[in-house]
Amino acid sequence: MSPGEKLDPIPDSFILQPPVFHPVVPYVTTIFGGLHAGKMVMLQGVVPLDAHRFQVDFQCGCSLCPRPDIAFHFNPRFHTTKPHVICNTLHGGRWQREARWPHLALRRGSSFLILFLFGNEEVKVSVNGQHFLHFHYRLPLSHVNTLGIFGDILVEAVGFLNINPFVEGSREYPAGHKVPCSHALPQGLSPGQVIIVRGLVLQEPKHFTVSLRDQAAHAPVTLRASFADRTLAWISRWGQKKLISAPFLFYPQRFFEVLLLCQEGGLKLALNGQGLGATSVNQQALEQLRELRISGSVQLYCVHS
Incomplete structure (x- = not known):
């Protein structure tokens, strides 16, 4: 894409x-x-x-x-x-x-x-x-x-x-999720499932990482934004890095929305509603994922899967 x-x-x-x-x-x-x-x-x-x-x-x-x-x-x-x-x-x-x-x-x-x-x-x-x-x-x-x-x-x-991100608990207006944040995926990922991460970039950001991990704590795929060189990349379980050829859309003190759409054989990425590409992940590996982990220089308002 x-x-x-x-x-x-x-x-x-x-x-x-x-x-x-x-x-x-x-x-x-x-x-x-x-x-x-x-x-x-x-x-x-x-x-x-x-x-x-x-x-x-x-x-x-x-x-x-x-x-x-x-x-x-x-x-x-x-x-x-x-x-x-x-x-x-x-x-x-x-x-x-x-x-x-x-x-x-x-x-x-x-x-x-x-x-x-x-x-x-x-x-x-x-x-x-x-x-x-x-x-x-x-x-x-x-x-x-x-x-x-x-x-x-x-x-x-x-x-x-469009969807109230503050209904995940009993609090009506929470301050947000602490970073790093761990979100359980008890059933793994299946085609059509959407992961949503919304938040605010901090004033002096360094990096922002969204990783999907299996029960052995391996991360078959990681999305990483580097503010130093203004790059966005997919990083595989073996450390292989694939840059995403799109404008860098993360800015200090600005809101963002990351969406990962699971499909057969991989994940599609959208940032602020714009499709930025896809990465291939074995379907069996997607089904075995049990944790969504988020870290970096952001304040989180919504984590949904």
Whole structure:
């Protein structure tokens, strides 16, 4: 498979909308596939020291006139004696009854990570890993297809996840998996199975490695990214190295998604939804794999197989 080719066998629900870095505010973008239960939007940035207010709007369209409906309006306000958040819905050009949350966890001059997790009946919002609020929908979630960010905010990154990666345990908003990370594969790998690894590259990265091991701790295949020489390579059990001829897509302090699709006789690789090639692995060896091991200069948010 040539670089840039799509991985057709992977269901659409696994594909990650490319993240956006350092957009200019006001910023309006389409949400690929719209919103649905289980989808998550991640917003990372900094509140300026002189910030008065900003807003994040999940809109039903992107027209300027008439103004589109806003299913969920998230509006932190800092200029009052008691900073707070206002949430509301705009329908037919009219604001509905507003909801107010005090004890705002955002601070002027501080960085933040906000997660918007969309459920069947409500959206849950966490700030810096702590649950902050939930808001019941007043308009159908299926009508939302646009994200708008306005006001006093410096946005570093916007990420879109089609499947909530935080449901693997009882915690709603975990900080992530520790690295190195070991993930059991009790049944081995079979054709059609997909391994998903999502995370954030650290500020001064050195390497990132994903290896598949059998019960004897042998690794028939390893995927390794080297930040020093900006190469991505398959490494066999015997140390043979095969470079992947594609642009190096790992960047410091940026989100990534690695997908490994098991097929008869090997594995296909996709990074941020783009197919980057394949490697041959004996089918018997794939069936005998019992451990997925991840190490390197990353913070993990999701490991799924």
